[in-house]
Amino acid sequence: MSMASMPASGLAVIQASDISEKNLSLSADVVVVGSGAGGAVTAYELARRGKKVIVLEAGPYVPSQQFTERFADSLETLYQDHGGQTNASGDLLVLQGACVGGSTVVNGCVCFRTPDFILKDWQQRFGLTDLTSDTLAPYFERVEKNLSIHDNAEYEIARHGQLIRAGANKLGWSVKPLRRNIRQCGLTGHCLSGCKSERKQSMLVTYLPWAAAHGARIYADTRVERVTTEQGRASGVQATVVAHDGTPVASMTVKASQVVVAAGAVQTPLLLQKSQIANRSGQVGKNFACHPSLYVPARYPEPVHAWRGALLGVYIDEFLSPEKGAFVIEDGGSGPVEMTMAAEPGTGKPFMDYMANAKYLAGLVTLIHDHNVGTIHWDGEQKKIDYQLADADFPSMQRALKAAARLHLASGAEEVYVPSSDRRVIRSEADIDPMVDSLENLPQHLRMVSYHPQGSCRMGSDPDTSVVNDKGESHDVPGLYVADASLLPTSIVVNPQVTVYALATRIAEHMAKA
Numbered sequence: 200m201s202m203a204s205m206p207a208s209g210l211a212v213i214q215a216s217d218i219s220e221k222n223l224s225l226s227a228d229v230v231v232v233g234s235g236a237g238g239a240v241t242a243y244e245l246a247r248r249g250k251k252v253i254v255l256e257a258g259p260y261v262p263s264q265q266f267t268e269r270f271a272d273s274l275e276t277l278y279q280d281h282g283g284q285t286n287a288s289g290d291l292l293v294l295q296g297a298c299v300g301g302s303t304v305v306n307g308c309v310c311f312r313t314p315d316f317i318l319k320d321w322q323q324r325f326g327l328t329d330l331t332s333d334t335l336a337p338y339f340e341r342v343e344k345n346l347s348i349h350d351n352a353e354y355e356i357a358r359h360g361q362l363i364r365a366g367a368n369k370l371g372w373s374v375k376p377l378r379r380n381i382r383q384c385g386l387t388g389h390c391l392s393g394c395k396s397e398r399k400q401s402m403l404v405t406y407l408p409w410a411a412a413h414g415a416r417i418y419a420d421t422r423v424e425r426v427t428t429e430q431g432r433a434s435g436v437q438a439t440v441v442a443h444d445g446t447p448v449a450s451m452t453v454k455a456s457q458v459v460v461a462a463g464a465v466q467t468p469l470l471l472q473k474s475q476i477a478n479r480s481g482q483v484g485k486n487f488a489c490h491p492s493l494y495v496p497a498r499y500p501e502p503v504h505a506w507r508g509a510l511l512g513v514y515i516d517e518f519l520s521p522e523k524g525a526f527v528i529e530d531g532g533s534g535p536v537e538m539t540m541a542a543e544p545g546t547g548k549p550f551m552d553y554m555a556n557a558k559y560l561a562g563l564v565t566l567i568h569d570h571n572v573g574t575i576h577w578d579g580e581q582k583k584i585d586y587q588l589a590d591a592d593f594p595s596m597q598r599a600l601k602a603a604a605r606l607h608l609a610s611g612a613e614e615v616y617v618p619s620s621d622r623r624v625i626r627s628e629a630d631i632d633p634m635v636d637s638l639e640n641l642p643q644h645l646r647m648v649s650y651h652p653q654g655s656c657r658m659g660s661d662p663d664t665s666v667v668n669d670k671g672e673s674h675d676v677p678g679l680y681v682a683d684a685s686l687l688p689t690s691i692v693v694n695p696q697v698t699v700y701a702l703a704t705r706i707a708e709h710m711a712k713a
């Protein structure tokens with residue numbers, strides 16, 4: 200094997216093209232599966248404490264210079280299943296990054312601490328009494344500092360955000376600038392295609408290079424197939440290195456007494472199921488939630504140019520608390536491709552009319568506190584995401600949709616497009632209730648996107664009802680840790696990356712002492 204030499208710029212990553220041997224046998228103190236939010240943070244926090252760390256990432260290494268700022272291309276190169284991952288009934292697109300840096304490379308940069316009411320619920324229902332706003336504060340502070348997380352300055356609030364803020368003020372709804380992990384935002388709006396100028400503080404340009412500087416070795420194109428155990432303890436992983444044309448290049452075995460699975464909330468349970476471990480509770484792959492979100496576009500009388508300026512500017516926290524509905528609305532910039540994915544523009548003339556208005560469109564993103572009703576499992580050799588919006592969550596979806604429509608109208612919109620399979624256009628306050636109340640919770644009726652898969656290996660204090668403890672360690676297999684979004688026992692309403700970073704920081708701290 201020719202080890203990748205330190206490149207002139209970018210990250211030292213060993214890729215399939217660097218490997219000439221058929222069988223690789225490696226060893227480390229810790230092997231980390233996945234290089235996204237959870238994996239990268241764990242890798243750095245352990246490497247800086249002197250641990251020998253190997254990170255294995257199934258996706259490719261795409262240096263920032265190669266990002267195209269064309270969303271359709273980015274879906275192809277940076278996303279899981281080339282952007283085509285859906286639930287079993289095909290009405291929910293489940294977006295995840297699948298590249299070195301994981302979803303953090305393609306995410307929208309929005310940062311929230313875990314809401315206090317969520318942590319209180321976890322304390323009461325899952326025995327996670329050590330996870331309070333106070334005890335987690337040092338971890339939040341650490342990642343906020345490391346990732347330059349700050350309130351959007353005025354120049355980071357694009358035209359669409361300004362319109363929405365004015366509408367919220369008119370309605371008397373609480374509206375705030377979003378917080379983002381970005382330095383000197385270039386206002387290109389291409390966050391979901393990766394940040395070419397490396398201003399987004401994704402794992403690709405922060406924790407991964409920092410981990411590498413502390414000696415961590417990062418392998419791209421390397422899919423972990425199985426976690427291995429010896430005498431009941433985690434002992435390493437087996438993986439396959441796959442070339443970009445899909446040809447297997449090498450088998451890899453890594454021996455390590457600590458294994459961190461951070462492959463994201465879809466792949467982590469699949470890997471544990473394939474390995475047939477850590478499932479005494481029967482909960483691996485269960486309790487999947489995903490913040491099924493709607494992108495609600497509306498047409499304004501003046502040009503908005505929703506693709507100009509920072510992607511996300513402000514949010515409405517009026518309804519965040521459970522008593523008020525537990526949902527949030529964020530103003531979302533959008534390029535032409537996202538606009539076609541969002542609402543039902545029809546085909547032929549209706550499509551042309553809709554897109555001819557593109558510069559007049561602005562969008563809102565709704566996030567709800569969905570119940571953990573999904574299951575991730577293997578169907579033969581195929582993964583299956585069984586997730587239907589629960590009837591119990593449908594009213595929440597309707598409330599969020601109504602609020603988004605009301606907000607658009609208050610902000611001056613002339614037409615609000617309901618993202619449903621039959622074309623519904625709201626033109627006045629009087630249209631809102633009848634149009635939204637007559638929606639039904641049927642498969643294929645709403646166009647939903649999940650940016651936030653969560654909860655498929657939930658943590659808790661009870662080994663009978665949870666997969667790992669509050670330190671991410673498996674109740675069944677010592678030395679096996681989960682450190683990604685699959686830990687979250689419930690959905691958290693707000694965007695989850697900071698929760699994952701903070702939990703991973705805490706898990707690494709405990710691992711270093713174990």
Ligand SMILES: Cc1cc2nc3c(=O)[nH]c(=O)nc-3n(C[C@H](O)[C@H](O)[C@H](O)COP(=O)(O)OP(=O)(O)OC[C@H]3O[C@@H](n4cnc5c(N)ncnc54)[C@H](O)[C@@H]3O)c2cc1C
Nearest residue numbers: 233235236237257301302306307308309423683684694696
């Ligand atoms: C388009 C988009 C926008 C988003 N916007 C925001 C936002 O604005 N704010 C926010 O807070 N959150 C946002 N998120 C969500 C956030 O990025 C995720 O919650 C977070 O990154 C989850 O971290 P993770 O470690 O669980 O998984 P990921 O970051 O997804 O990392 C998992 C990694 O594991 C790799 N992997 C999978 N299987 C294997 C295997 N078998 N072997 C080796 N590697 C494997 C994957 O390829 C992937 O790179 C967004 C997500 C997307 C997709």
